[in-house]
Amino acid sequence: MAALPTYDDVIAAAQRLAGHAHRTPVMTSRIADQECGASVFFKCENFQRTGSFKFRGAFNALSQFDARQRVAGVVAFSSGNHAQAIALSARILDIPATIVMPHDSPAPKLAASREYGAEVLIYDRYSEDREAIGARLARERGMTLIPPYDHPHVVAGQGTAAMEMLEETGPLDALFAPLGGGGLLSGTALAAGALSPGTRIFGVEPEAGNDGQRSLRSGAIVHIDTPTTIADGVQTQHLGVIPFEILRQRVTDVMTVTDAELIECMKFFASRMKIFVEPTGCLGLAAARDYARTHPGQRIGVVISGGNADFAHLLKQA
Numbered sequence: 348m349a350a351l352p353t354y355d356d357v358i359a360a361a362q363r364l365a366g367h368a369h370r371t372p373v374m375t376s377r378i379a380d381q382e383c384g385a386s387v388f389f390k391c392e393n394f395q396r397t398g399s400f401k402f403r404g405a406f407n408a409l410s411q412f413d414a415r416q417r418v419a420g421v422v423a424f425s426s427g428n429h430a431q432a433i434a435l436s437a438r439i440l441d442i443p444a445t446i447v448m449p450h451d452s453p454a455p456k457l458a459a460s461r462e463y464g465a466e467v468l469i470y471d472r473y474s475e476d477r478e479a480i481g482a483r484l485a486r487e488r489g490m491t492l493i494p495p496y497d498h499p500h501v502v503a504g505q506g507t508a509a510m511e512m513l514e515e516t517g518p519l520d521a522l523f524a525p526l527g528g529g530g531l532l533s534g535t536a537l538a539a540g541a542l543s544p545g546t547r548i549f550g551v552e553p554e555a556g557n558d559g560q561r562s563l564r565s566g567a568i569v570h571i572d573t574p575t576t577i578a579d580g581v582q583t584q585h586l587g588v589i590p591f592e593i594l595r596q597r598v599t600d601v602m603t604v605t606d607a608e609l610i611e612c613m614k615f616f617a618s619r620m621k622i623f624v625e626p627t628g629c630l631g632l633a634a635a636r637d638y639a640r641t642h643p644g645q646r647i648g649v650v651i652s653g654g655n656a657d658f659a660h661l662l663k664q665a
């Protein structure tokens with residue numbers, strides 16, 4: 348395993364990202380505060396370039412390629428947001444990119460990666476092993492594989508979102524972030540550990556895919572089948588090794604929420620705060636609401652992780 352990233356790596360990532368990533372707003376809502384009985388701060392990564400925090404980790408990783416890696420290019424496999432993040436970062440840094448994506452990815456996510464100039468290869472999420480496909484491309488073409496979460500540079504980059512948030516809010520009592528493979532949550536934990544060491548850190552998963560909760564509670568990484576959930580950004584089968592090592596030291600617990608709760612939160616964000624948040628991006632608020640009921644009056648941070656979705660598909664379901 349590569350050396351675990353530290354808060355110093357998050358600081359270095361923030362310097363690489365300066366002038367390339369947006370410093371996204373931290374929003375508050377009186378209605379959210381009233382409904383939760385708490386002070387809630389939302390870090391709005393739905394406004395990040397490519398529509399999710401994934402740009403942070405991708406750009407941080409690609410900007411550390413050496414000359415040979417820059418020429419041979421990058422390969423990534425992703426259900427969507429990591430793909431767009433790699434594609435845009437590669438374009439900015441003038442690195443060729445190949446993205447391996449599942450056949451059922453939301454149409455706008457497929458289109459966006461192509462629009463950013465990446466080559467897109469499609470595979471069947473339920474019958475093929477994406478990691479083997481990605482590794483073969485890396486071997487045959489000499490490209491560097493950048494995984495969506497199990498990489499120290501990716502983790503450090505993702506940590507810059509919580510770093511910015513805590514710089515603005517000051518210390519928080521609790522912080523909630525979605526949990527897929529654990530890149531976002533482990534980076535968040537590094538930032539919070541340095542900037543607000545008393546903060547209780549919670550990961551949030553869909554009920555259908557609670558492998559992270561089981562992993563942290565049992566002390567070993569649990570593997571599951573691809574979960575069926577509206578939260579397509581966290582349809583991961585297991586935590587990354589690097590994130591897991593950080594999470595087991597720093598995370599208080601992992602909570603789960605239902606798809607119905609995610610839809611309620613999407614409606615809340617759209618109708619009350621006038622922002623569009625993708626289902627996965629709603630995980631933090633869905634769990635924070637429950638937590639606030641038993642912890643009144645706290646200062647709570649919520650990472651809104653992204654705002655990309657297939658609108659035509661979503662509206663049909665609504």
Ligand SMILES: *Cc1c(COP(=O)(O)O)cnc(C)c1O
Pocket residue numbers: 399401428429495496525526527528529530531532580581583625627628652653654
């Ligand atoms: C990737 C992603 C997540 C999960 O992040 P991990 O680093 O895999 O835990 C959450 N929300 C959105 C919108 C994502 O794109």
